[in-house]
Structures are given as structure tokens and as C-alpha cells.
Amino acid sequence: MATLADGLHLSVLAAAAEPAAIAPAIGLYHYLFVSAALFALGVIGFLTRRNLIIMFLCTEMMFQAAGIALIAFSRFHLNHTGEVFVIFVLTIAAAEAALALALVVLLFRRKETLDASEWAALRG
């Protein structure tokens, strides 16, 4: 349990390679790592891709990264709050997706492109 407890601190993540800290099972920090990676990927994708739909999917990735973290913590804390949270997050994500698709359609109708950089009339 001690290693899991240590996992609360990010600094421990870095020290995960220490032999003593190697746990036989997949621990909290693994999940957290995946979550962080997913989040980072989402961010990077959002910043680099120009297609509005892909950008939206990247934000969804970031949402789901948070979801993974929540589930992992929920498991770690042995309560269900995190899991409940995730369900709500999924709902919201769905709502956002609906909104996003509507918007995308609207935009595509007007300019026939989904390149985000086409929309830069407002500036300064």
C-alpha cells in the first residue's frame, strides 16, 4: 500500500523505476501516467491540428484523460465519487459533441472548409 500512497505525489512518478518501488500489479501511477499522456496528447493535437473535427476530438481526449484519472483515484480512494463524476463528464462530453457537430455543420455550410485558420477575421 505504501507505494500506492506514494503515488499521490507526482514526484514519486519519476521515481517509479526504482527497484524497490516496482510493484507487481498495475498501480495508481500507471493510470495517472496514461491519463497525463492522454491529456498531453489531446493538448498537442488541439494545438497542431487544423481540422475542427479533429480539434474537437482532441478536447474529448482531454476530457477522457480526466475521466481515467478520476476512475483511478476512485479506485485508489475506495469510494465511488470519482466514478459518478465520470458519468457526468461523459454526459457533458456528449452534449458538447452535439454542439460541436452542429457548429461544424454550420461553419462548413458557410465556408466549405473545416480549416480553423480560415476563421480569423476578428483579430487585433
Added chain:
Amino acid sequence: MTGLMGGWATLAAAGGGAAAHAAPGIPAPGAGSPIALLLLGLPLLAAALCGVFAATGNRSKLPAFTSVAALGACFGIALMLFLNWNGQPATARAFDWISLDWGAGKGQSFDAHFGVYIDGLTLLWMLFVTGLATVIALYSMEYMSHDVGLGYCRYFAAFNLFVFSMTALVMGDNLLMLFLGWEGVGLCSYLLIGYYYKRAAAVAAAKKAFIMNRIGDLGLLMGILSTFVVFGTIEYAPLFQMIASGKTASGAELASHWSVWGIPLMFAVGAFGKSAQFIFYTWLPDAMEGPTPVSALIHAATMVTAGVFLIGRLYPLFTADPALIALSVVAWAGVITALWAATIEMAIFDIKRVMGYSTISQLGFMFAGMGLLTPTGAAFHTFTHAFFKATLFLGVGAVMHGFGGQLDLRRLSGVMWMRGFGLVGIAMLVGSINLSGVPFTAGFFSKDVILAQAFTTPGTMIWGAQAAAWLLLLTAGMTAYYTFRTFLRVYVGPREFVPGDDAELLDLGRHPKGVSLDEWHAQHGHGHGHGHGHDDHGHGSDHRAAVRPDFDPTTEEFDPHPPGWSMKAAIGLCMVLSILAAGVYFMKPAVGNHGGWVAGMVGQSSAAFASPGEHHGGAAEHAAKLGTFLGYDPHKVMYYVSAGVGLIGILIAAFLHGPRGVWSLFIGNRTSAAVAPRADALANLFGPLTRAARNKYYVDEIYDALVRTPLRVLAHIFHILDQGLVDGLVNLCGALPRMLARSLRPSQSGVLQGYAVGMAAGLGLILIVVWVLMLR
């Protein structure tokens, strides 16, 4: 030192003499007659009336009549005060002016009242100030008649205001009142010098006079403030008592206190400024731009003697210093001024400026007198000088008036012999012999007192007293020379002249009385009227060609314009007074037994001081070794010596400038006009020196280069700095947001990803900051 302290005669206690050092000083003043306050009120009233006349558009000589009446009444009051005076100082108060209180203790209140302090010095000054003012107002009545109307009112308003200020200066019962008068006379001098305000030279001269005076005034102001701080009062009566007690208000021994030399030096600076002493004197010659009666009254007789008065007024303080530092400075300033001015006079040709420099020189004598421990001599010389210099100025004014403003002594000759100018000539002669110190004239006696004392006063008391005395003697001779140089060239000799620039105006423009020149111009079609003609008549030399192209001022067509009755009366009065002034020397002094009436008056005033060598019977002062004139008692021989020096000066003048030997002096000879006086050859001999003297030794230029130009440059630099640096910094601060905005604006590119990058980068930076903080 004890001798000096004891030297203050305590004249109220009768029998001047043995009073000596234990004397309690000047007694507490009695209550003066409130009538004395009228001396302040009447001129002010007259000035106000003149203002009213101006406002109502009066075009008569009413302002002049009003002024003469008011000033005459003032003289009457002064006379009455004098006659009713019991020899004790007295004060009378009108109302509080500036008075503050900040505690109950000593020196914790400041009082300056509108009040008068009457003692001998005051009365002496008031008598000649009001007397001369009346006479000169009378003279001005005619002299200024060309400008009847607004200008006339302006002139007399300023004139009356001047008398008021002079009265305040002389009679005020505290130093601030004196300062009021001091600045007031400066103002009136400014207004009157700049009377012909359309002429740039007059305006510049006026400005210069005021500013130079202000420099001195700073010294005076500092003196006043120091006096207050040290003595806790600026009212004369308690001040003198405290000085006499030999202690400052905080109980320190006065003789060893810094203030005993420091404060007098500050006052001396003030006095130098007002009285045009060395390094400050340059404004006075320029002040001759004013109307001549003004020069006579203000710049010869009265205002410029204010410095003498100030030193006399504060003589107790000046003499409290055992080392007499301030008086030495005063003495030497006077000597240098006298000599310096005399050399200039010998070279220049403008007769009015000669008079101006001569005034400076004579003021130098007065200061030397004060400095060399004869306040009596200084006061006496002031008194006599007032009359004879006024006479001389009025005479010069008559010539200017008559000859179209001609002032060059090379272009005037034999004036005395011309119709209507006889009296002027005689007056000039009287004035000149007075100035030259011809025996038995008033000027002779008064100068003699100073010279005698100068030789008597030991060098142990006044630094270099003997050298000063010799220099003064030399100056006396030079005075005689330059006086007669002018007289001989202008008033006697062949009748010849070149009219001045204003000739045409006077000749043709006998404009009806009561019409101002402006209107006269308007009638003659010169509506734009920006003349810058010469001097008094300040208009329209330019018009000559336009009006009469063939006009030649040198032809006989020009008719010298003799003075009228009021000018003549004034000149005559002045002349008589300057002769009579000699008489007071023989009057029995009210105090002491030596020096005549003036000595008595001075003796009954703050300037009372037993000069070294004066025998009052006390023995203490003889401890100091007195100076001698080549081993003789100066008091005894000086009559002869100074008379001799004066005569030598006159003879040289006659030799150099007299057209045909001594006898031709008094015979108008029309044939010799073209003969260059021998002096010219001599002048050429001195070459550069003469040229330098003619240019006033370039002092104005030096001041310009040393003070005015650097200041002006500095001012420009400041101005540029102010706009560039000080305001520039402000503007920079104002522009900073804009500059910042320019650099930030690209971040608002309008591109979605750009914004996202910004947000992510911001988050990243914040996380790094937090990380660092957490690790710390």
C-alpha cells in the same frame, strides 16, 4: 571697541558730550503726532486722484495742480513736524500691516505696522524730499505739458506714488515698512523711467533698474529676516534699544555674534543696489531715459539716497561691530564708486548721463562718508547734493526741452546767452560750483566734512581709511573738472547748437495745449504712430522727412524753446535752495557743537555717532590713534586742501575746454564754435582708456556676458529640458502602454490555434512557476 560703543551719542540726554558708553542708547520713542501719517496719506490721495482723472479722461493740468498742492501740503506738514519736534524719537501708528503671533515668548510674534518713526534723520530726509518733490512737480507741470491727458495723469500718479513710497521708506517705523517704501520707490522709478514706454531703450532701462534693484532688495530682505531672527523684532525702537544694550535677543554678546557684521553686510548689499554703488550701479545711467524731472527727483535727489538713509538708519548696528567690517566695505564701495564714475564722466558726451554718473560718484562720496564714520557728513552731503543736483538736472532738462532733446555736449554751446536761457545758465553755474566744491558753497562744506573725516578716521577702525581719503580727494578734483567741462562747453562759449531729434516736433508741432501727442499725430495723419524718437518727446523723428522733406534742423529756422514760468520758478527755487543749503552749516546744531544743523539732526537720530576726532570732551575715544593729513589735523586744513583741489580741477577744465582763455568764458563768441577743444587731443592721448570709459568700461557688456547671457542660455536649456526630459518622461510613461500594446497585439492574431497555444503556454509557465515555488 568700547570707544565705538560709547561713540553713540545719547543725544536726548542733553549736553552732548560726556554721555559716553554707559549710555542706554536711544530712548524709547514718544507718541508722535498722527499728523505725520498725513505725509503718507496725502501723496497717496493725490496719486489716487490722478488715477481718477485718468479714468475720467481729464485733459487738463489738473493732475499737476493736485500734485503740487498735495506735495506742498506735505512739505508744510514736514516743516511743522520739524518745528514742533522736541528732539525725541516718536512713533505714530496707523494700523497693523503684517503681524503674526505664534507664542508668548520673545521673538514669537512678528509685527510690522503701518506706522511712522520720527527722528532727526527722518525729518531731515522728509524735509528735502517733500520740498524738492513740490518744486519738481511744479517744474513737471510745464515740462510734461506735451503729454497732457492720459500720460500726464500717469506721470503724476507715479510721481505721487513715488513720494508716498519715499515717505514710507523714510518714515516707516519698522524695517518692513522701509522695505515697502524701498520696493515702492523702485516701482515708481520703473514706471517713470519707462514713461516713454514706446521706446525700447526706455523700457529696457526701466526693466534693468527694477531688476538690479531687486538684487539689492534680496540683500535687504535677508537682512530684515536675519534681524528678526536675531533680535526678535524689526521695529526700530526696540531694535535700537536692544543693540544699545549690547546683547542679542537671546542674550548673546552682540559684539562677538556673527550678526554684528553679517546683518549689516546684507543691508549694505541692499543699499548698494538702491544707491547704485559699485557693481550695481549700471542701472542708474540708463535710468536717464526717464523724463528729466524724474531724473532730478528720483535718480539724483531722493530715491538713490535711500541707501545712505538705510545705513544711517541702522548705524547702531553697523557700528556695533568692533571690527567695523561692514562699514569698511561700505567705505570702499563708496570710494571705488566715486572714482570709477568720475572717470567715466570725464569721457562721455551726453550731458544727462554726465549728471547721472556724477550722481553715482557723489553717492559714492556719501557712502564713503558713512563708511568712514561720519554719518553727519554723509547726510549733509546728501542734503546739499539733493538741491544742487536737482538744480543741475532741471537745468539740463530745460536745455533738452528747449533744444529738441539735444544732449550731446559737442553740439551745444553758449546756451546761457540765448534768449530765455539766462536763468538756466546761472542755475547751472550755481549747481556746478556746488558740485565742484568751490569754497563757500553748500557742496564745498558737505564734501569737506567727509574728506576731513576720511583723513581723520584711523586705519585701525576702517580698513585703509587713509588710502580711501586720498582717493576721495582725487575724485573731488576730477569732479570739479568734469563739472566744468560740461558747463564750459554747453552753457558758455559761442552760441551754437544742433537741435535734437525732436526739434521738428517742437518747431512745427506747437500743438494746442491739452492735446496729447497721440492725438496730434492722429491729426497729422500718422495714425500708426509707432515713433521711436528720441528722449522726452518720444515721438516721431521719423516723420520729419514725411512732413517737411527740406527741413534742416541746423538752420536758423529752429527756435530754441525757452522754459516757461513754472520751469523757471522751479529752477530758480532749486538754485536758491542749493545756495542756501550752505547756510545750514553755520547753524548751531541742536546736539553737539560741530557740523551745523544737519549734524544736530543726525545727532538726534539713530545715526548719531561721535566720529573719531570729534571732541566731545570724552577721553576714551582718543585711545584710538587718529589719522592725519600729512601730519596736520585734517579738520583744520581740509577747507583749504579741498578748495584747492576743486580749483585745480576747474582750471584744468577751463584750459582744456574754455574756448578763448579765461576771459572769454563769460563772453559769447560766435566764431569759435568749430574749434575742437584741447581736451580732444588729450582724450586721444589716453586712447583705449577713453574709449573704455566712454563705453562705461564695458561693464554692461561684462554683466551681459557673465550673468544675463548664461542665465538666458540656462533658461533655454531648462525650457528644452522641460519639454524634452521632464515632460518627455511623462509622455514616455504615457506612451508605454501604447508601446506595450504594440508588442502584445500580435498575440491577438485571430487564429484559433494561436490562442490555444497562448493558453497552453500560459498554463505551462504557471505550472513551472508553481513547481519552482513548491520546490523552494
Added chain:
Amino acid sequence: MSTPLLMTMLGAADQPLPMVEKLRYLVPEMILFIATVVVMIVGLSPNRAVRRSCAAVSIAGLAAAGAAAAFGPAFEGGVLPGLMPFAKVLIAAVGVLLVMVVTGTVDRDFEGEVSRGAAFDALRGNRAEFYAFALFSLTGLMLVASADDLIWLFLALELTSLPTYVMVSISTARSRSQEAGVKYFFLGAFGAAMFLYGFAMLYGATGTTALYGPGSIAEVLAARAASGEGLGMLATLGLVLSIVGVSFKIAAVPMHFYTPDVYEGAASSVSAFLAFVPKAAGFLTIILLLAAVGWHFGPAGTALPEPIRVTLWVMAALTMTVGNVLAVMQKSVKRMLAYSSIAHSGYMLVGVIVGPGSQAGATGSLQSNGLAAVLFYLLCYGFMNLGAFAVLAVLEKRSGGEREEIETVEDLKGLCRTQPLMGWTMVLCALSLLGLPPLLGFWGKFFLFTSAIGAGEIALVVVMGLNSAIAAYYYLRLVGAPLLESSDAGASFTEAPAPARKWAAVLSAASVLVLVLPAGWLIQRANNATGVRPPTTPMKASGGTADSASTSAPAVRAAR
């Protein structure tokens, strides 16, 4: 609403209040929700008069919600027990004006066609959903104020934001609105992901999502602070992520980029809405989160944990500066106001940093309660900013038959003479935004000043003062153009056919003047609203240890 359900799912055992009990506090939200539903139905009516009653119904609903909040109970279970009534009344009051401003934003052409005889087609009309979205957003805002749990907070925030994305996009038919919409939505989602991740971290660090109560975030963190080990890395990270993410809502640096574009692209009426509603939501969220952490750290024990404080400090200073500085350059009034709204967020962050200015438990003293100052400033800002936007929403200019919105400052020239009412409204609101005494804006700044001085944040006060001066420069243009300059010949304004907007403008201007009088009363209420509750478990004297996160002992709550 899903609130009761939420409470059950969160494990009611931990909750001190029974589910039904808690519903009492949500009466305003429920009223609003009902109004929303009514509006959605009414707006689809083929009867024009009925359709037009949307605004009236919304206003009535808001008024009722406000009244309910005013007389509602204080929320004993919240970390800021007094917050709810004050915030909700404020939201309702400003909300009424906002609804007035947004009247007539959509469906103008459509209604015109209908009145010219075209058949009513419910599918083409946007009125119903537009008002409904506005009310949903306001409901969400009220729910933020009621939140006592991270999940709730998240949902409420999303409820506030999502409708606004749509509102922006449909506010005008121009592509600019759509551009604004897309930027707003995508960046909003980006921001939302950030604070969601932050919330997840917070949950991970504390094992709970409850903000207050036994075993809540507040307690865990307090205990951790009391034990001298600081917040811990994970909690700090979570907090920072949450704050930065939420600062998208308040348009604070570095999440401010979208603001000018979106405000400019959206219709003026919707910009007015955006300038208040998400901003209020953001500040309420930040206040709630930080109240859970508490201002009992720092050397004097009266500050936020150092990393958080520094983060906020930097954000505040940058936000005001960037906002003001960029506003200086603007020609477009809307962009200028957008940047100025960024700057105002910066000012308000100062109050957040200061905190309640007193030890938890005590009612904040009026002298140093930064949170009260923030709430009060939110109120001031709500009115004065709304007034300025309302003027823009009222006025239209015609160019070539097209009606256009007021664009540049130049367009405002001579307004005081051509449209005195609107002109003076603009002048008053601009002067108030500038902070000129005695107008309302001055008092808002005043309390921020006092609280910051009280907290010793002198440097921030100076930054704030200098920023006010910079702001004066561009606000003066908003004063000068209508008041001092004369209008260009040929330029003529027409009023938008929505008289309510005009009323909203006038009411805002009036409140800028009139609300000065009860300013004291209001700040007193705000003060009462911001008394931070102490944690229920007793706390050891804290202080001096919070920022030393490097202390090794990992703080782990004993696993249950």
C-alpha cells in the same frame, strides 16, 4: 433538475443534510427552470403576441427567482454560507437587465417576414431557444453559487457555458458571429478540459469532491496544512489547473485571448451577456474553490498557499495590464469594452487574493474583506458594463440599407446631442468604469483598494492604480466622443426595435448613480455573504508551513 439525484449518488451518508432539506436552497433555480420550460413552449407559439411574451416570462421568472433567493435561507452546508442569497439576487437583478438587452436579438428578419404575411414556421424561429438558453445559462450561474461539490460545480459551469456558445453563434446572421462562436466553443472546451483535469487531481489528492463538511476537501486540506506539510503537490496542481481552467470564464490571462474576438463577433446584446454571466460563474467558482482551501496560509496565516497566491498575483497583474494596454489601441468600441472586461477581471482577482480578510469563522471585517469586494465589484461591473453594451445594442446605423451595429468610437460622436439618453448613458457608464467618484465604479474599486491595502498587497494596489490611469485614457474616449465631439454629418442612428434595450440601458445608468447610496448596505450584504466557514474539525494554529511542499512526509489520508 438532477440535483437531488446527484446528492444521493454522492453518498448521502457524508452529507449533513437530507436530500429534501437541500432542495430548499434550490428554489430559485427551480423557478428559473420552470420559466425556461415555459419560455421554450411559449416561444414556439404561432400567435405573435404569445411569442412576444418570452421576454416578459423570462423577466418574471428571474424576478421570482430573485425574490425567492432574497428570502431564502442561508446555506448552512456551504463553505460560504451566506453566498447563496446574495449571489442569486445579484444574478437575478443583472439577469433581468440582461434579458431586456437580449430582446430582439434573434428572429428580427423572420418576424418581419411573418408580419408581412409569411406563414409562421416554428422551425425557422430561434426565439424560444434563445431565451431558453439565456435562462439556462442564468440557472447554471445560480447553481454555481449553490455548489458544494466539485461535480456540481463542473455541471453548473457547463450549464452556464454551453448555452452561451449557441447564443453567440446565432446572435447575428453574419459569419463573424459564427467565427466568434467557433472560437468561443473550442477554446471553451479546451479550458473546460483543463479545469476538469484539475478537479480530478483535487479529487485524487483528497479523495472527496465535497467542498465542505466532514471529510470534505476543506477538511482534508486544513488538516494537512495544520500538520505542517502544506497542501501537497497533487492538490496544488489540481488547484492551479482548476483556477487556470476556470479563468477562461473570467477572461483572465492567459486564458483571455478569445474575449475580444468573441465580444466583437457576437451581437452587442449577447456580448453584454457574455461579459457578465460566465465571468460571474468563473469568479464564484474560484471563490468557492479557494474558500475550501482557505486563506490561512502564508507567514501571517492570512493568505493563500504561496504557490496559489503567486499564481493569482501574476495572473491579476498581467490580466489588468494586458487588458488595459490592449484596450488603449482599439478603435472598435466592442473590442475596447472586451479588453476592458479583461482588465476588470484583473481587478477582481486582487480581491480574491486578499480573501475574506479574517480568520475563518468570523464574519469578515468590512475593512479587509476582499471577497466581499469582489462580489460588490461584480455587481458594479454588471451594471455599468451592461449599460455600455446596452447603448451599443440600442443603436444601429444604416449604411447602404444594411443596418449595422455601432462599430468604432467615431460612431459615438455627438451622441449626447443626437440621442441624449443613450449618450449620457454611455458617458455615465464609461465614467463609472473609469472609477470616477462618486459613481458606482469608484466604490467597487474602493473596496478592492481597501481590502488589498489591508492585506498588505501594496504592490498590487499600485499596479491597480496605474492600470486605472491607463484605463482612464480609453474610457475618456468613450466619454469624449459622445459628449464633446459633434457628430459627423450624414451619420444617423436608428434605434433597434427593442425598446426594452433602451430601458435596460437607462436602468443601468440610473443604477450607476443611484446604487451609490445603498453601497454601504450592499457591501455589508456582500460581507455577510463571504464569511468563510471554519473547517468542522478543529485546526491547530497554522502558519508558515504551507508553502514548504518539499517536506518529505507524504500526506496520505489513511485509507478507509
Added chain:
Amino acid sequence: MLSFLLIIPLLSALAIGLAPERASKGLAMLGSLLALAAGAAVVASFDWGRGSAFQFAAALPVVPELGVTLSLGVDTVALWLVVLTVILQPLCVLGSFSAITERTRTYYASLMALQAAMLGVFLARDLIFFYVCFEFTLVPMYVLISLYGSTNRRKAATKFFLYTFTGSIIALAGLIYVAWVAATRVPDAAGWTFDIATLRSAAQAHLSPTEQGWVMLAMMAGFAVKVPLFPVHTWLPLAHTEAPTAGSVILAGVLLKLGTYAIYRFVLPFVPVAVVEYAHVVAALSIVGILYGGLICWVQRDVKKLVAYSSVAHLGFCMLGMFALNAAGVQGSILYMINHGLSTGALFFLIGFMYERYHTRSLEEVGGLGSKMPIWSTFMVFFMLASVGLPGLNGFVSEFLCVMGAFQSGAYTLGPGGTAGPLGPWYAFIAGFGMIVAAMYLLYMTGRIVFGPLREPPGHDDHGHGHAGSHEGGGLPADLTAREVVVLAPIAALCLFLGVYPKPLIATLEGPVNDKVQMVLSLGNAAGAAPAGAAGGER
């Protein structure tokens, strides 16, 4: 009673705003005369026996929870400044009749609103009320300058606004700090209060010397800009040059005095320790201002700018006296506020009247007006002399007292006439050169504009003078009209009266000033900042 002084101008501003354009002149005149009457009534019923007490106290709690109260009261210092304001106001209105012909409604409404705000500053006994009025003066003045000024007006108005606004925000921070201290550190303080007297005692008792230094810096940042003290003066020449005549008059006459008054009211008593410690710094800046401003005047070509810079120099004397911290200095300083208001105000009027006729203020284009405008020239010379500090006119009394104060201050070692204080004779001596410089630039100005040959700008119709309906100068005759004389004559009379008989002022100011000085010095020195034995000048 005092509230009338606020209500009358405010109401007339409102009335002007609502009434038709042509009524505005009359209404403004009526309003300002009524305010004058109200001022006269206050003076008449003032209890001079208790000059240092605040009288006619009236308090209307506006925001009771914060202790913000509309609290009024005057002591003699405030009273005389109020009198100055109410006297200048009708003259400004009267002096604007021919100058302002367009948008008169806004003009007169701003003028009256400005008066209300200025009076509010002098009457306030509540910090917030004070500050509100202090800041509110900016708006009408901004309107006046930017609507009715000359070519560069917009820039000048903006600069004026921003500069002073920036300063006063910082001052506000300082003042609030004091209020915060009063609300938190004073035992049993009942929450916020902004009562000035309470704040003062709190500040004195509870601010550490270091804090006092900072608070002083903050307050000076605001008030010194307003004064304006070197080097934060650069807004003034610009604002003055561009402002309309009445605007300049009010600006020089009253608005600058808000700064000095605030320093008297707040800086001196609130932070005595810092004041004593840093007085020499302020005094040095004042002296720099005197000489620097004066010299800059000397090279100006724009006569209005010249007078504007002269204000920098003059107010330097005022500040010098103030920070001499003794009876003479502070009294002189207060008198200076009044006297400068009169004489410089009048100079601005004169320049305005000239400008109406010639549409130029350049000394190179206009000059020698003595022959063409004798009445104008007489007034010009008169007020120039008042400004130059000629004894017998008002300027001298105050200038002398300021210099005397500086001289005495700290000169207690020299004699009993010296007092405790931070300055000394050297300050007075150097400042004294300012008097010479003043003569230099003012005579330079008069020398060019009044004296010398007549110079008129090209295109000015020379034949027009004397005829009615001369096209330039708005149909004004060559010399001053009766209306214009009526504007100037009262000021001239006051200048003369206050020069000859300043006693009514001095006697009534004595009480409050002495109290204040004593308080500042005893508290300031108690902290050990000054040598022992200096307290109160007791010897």
C-alpha cells in the same frame, strides 16, 4: 448653511443643463451670485472667536455602514478659500460672455458643476466626500478644456485628466491606508470611518515612521501633481495654454489650491514625522520649481504659457512656506493660495481679453498695447506687480511670509526669532533669487506686451478700433469694455486691500495655523527626527 454652497451651484448646473441655450448665461450668473451670497452669509455668521474650530458642521450619513458621511464644516482656512472660490466664480461667468458663444449650455453647466466640486473639497470633513469632490473637478475641467480650448485642446485636456487622475489614485491609496489603519488598529474602532479628524488622530497615533513616509509619498504623489510641484508640473503649462479664459482662471485660481489645501489638510497633520523628516526634500523641489519655472517663463513666447509657468514658480513659494512648518510659513502659504488665485487669475483674464481681440498670444505678434489699450495695460501692470510681489499689494504679504517662514524654520539656533523646523536661512536665500527671477520674467512680459512700439498681428484690422462691429475680436472695442472692467476691478480692489490690510486674514488664520504647526512639530519631533529643544520654538 454650508450645504447651500454646494446645492446652489449644483442646482444651477442642473438648471442650465435643462434650460434652453439662451438662458444659460443668465442662470449661471444668477447661480454664481447666489453662491456668492451664500458665501457672504457664511462669512457673516462665522464665529471668529473660534477660528480653528470647524463650524457649521453638518453631517448627512450617506453610507453609514462605511462611515461615509456628507460631512461639512469650515475653519478659517477653508472659509477663505471658499470665499475665493465664490468670488472668482461670478467673475469667470461674466468674463466669458463674449468669449463663449457656442454650446454655452455645456460651458456654463460645467463651470457651475466645477464650482460645486471645488467648494466640496474645501468644505469636506469626510475623506471620501473630499476625494469625490477632488476627483470630480476633473470632469468639468476636462470638458471645459477639450471643448472650449484652443488648437491643441484635446491633448491638453487628456493630459490634464490622466496626469492628475493617476496622481490622485495613488493618493487615494495612501489615504485609504490611513483609513484602514484607523479602522483596524485603533482600539474599539467602530469599523470604517472617514471622518477627517478621527483619521488624523488615528494616523498620528498608529502609523509607524516608515509607514508615514510611504503614506506621505503616496499622498504627495497625488497632491503635488495638482499643486504642481517640480518635476510633476508639465501638465500645467499645456492645460493653461489650451484652456479657455475662465478655465485658466479657475485652474490657476482655485484648482491648483486644491492640491495645496489637501497638503495642508492631510499631509501635514496625518504624517507629521514624515513631514518633518522629508520637508527639506519638498522644500528643495519647491525651490527648484521657483527658479526653474521662473527661468523658463523668461524665454516663453506665448504669454499664457509664461503665466502658466509662473504658477509653477509661485506655487513653489507656497509649498516652501508650507513645509517651513512654522506660523509665518504656513500662514504665508495659505495667504499665497488666495493671493495667487487673485492675481494670476486676473492675469489670465487679461490675457483672455487680449486674445479675444487679437486671436494670438504670441509675444512676437502682439506688443506695445499700452497705447492702444490703456485700461487693459493699467490692469496688466497692476496685476503684474501684484504677481511680482510688490509690497503694498497682496502678493508681497504672502511671498514675504513664505520666505520668512523658510528663513526662520530651524533658525532657532540663531536667535529667538527663529523657530523649530526643518529648513533654514539658506532655503530662504535661494528662494529669494526667485523673487529676482520673477521680476525678470514678469517685466519681460510687460515690457513686450504693454510697452514698446505697438505690434499687432498681420491682418488685424487697425482701422477697426473704435468702431462697433469690428469683425475680428467679436465686435469688441479696442480697449476693455465696461463688463470686462467689472470683472477685473473687484480683483484689483481685493489685491490692493489684501496687500495693505491683510490683517483680517492673518488674524483669523492665526489660530488654526498655530495649532496645526504646533501639532505637526511636536509630533514630528517627538519621534526624534529633530534635535532636542526644538519643539515649539520655546526658548
